[in-house]
Amino acid sequence: MGEHAHYKVEPPSGGYKVEKREVVAQVPNLRMVILTLAQGQEVPWHYHSQIIDTFFCMEGPMVIHTREPAGHVELAAGQSYAIPAGKAHRVTGAAGGRCKFALLQGVGTYDFHPVR
Helix, strand or coil, X not given: CHHHCCCCCCCCCCCCCCXXXXXXXXXXXXXEEEEXXXXXXXXXXXXXXXXEEEEEEEECCEEXXXXXXXXXXXXXXXXXXXXXXXXXXXXXXXXXXXXXXXXXXXXXXCCCEECC
């Protein structure tokens, strides 16, 4: 990763476990990763200050939960959905099952703010 080695894939605070995390591309203001969540795993509640999270479901179904207003979107393989900067969200497999998705994050400085 050369001069951008300081740009971390892991969330800067806390972190969370996933079955698999693959970095597709990464530069300071944009990155694409593929995450696989095993049964029972989740990307916990959080938000980003600047970046938009755009989810592309590869294997599902997967569920993106949101707050203010509370809601959720279920995606099947081939579907996508974007979460704007500042919006709290959480990601799981449907009914706690396994899912795999590509995640495009940008454009802006990546941060991860946990939400209870």
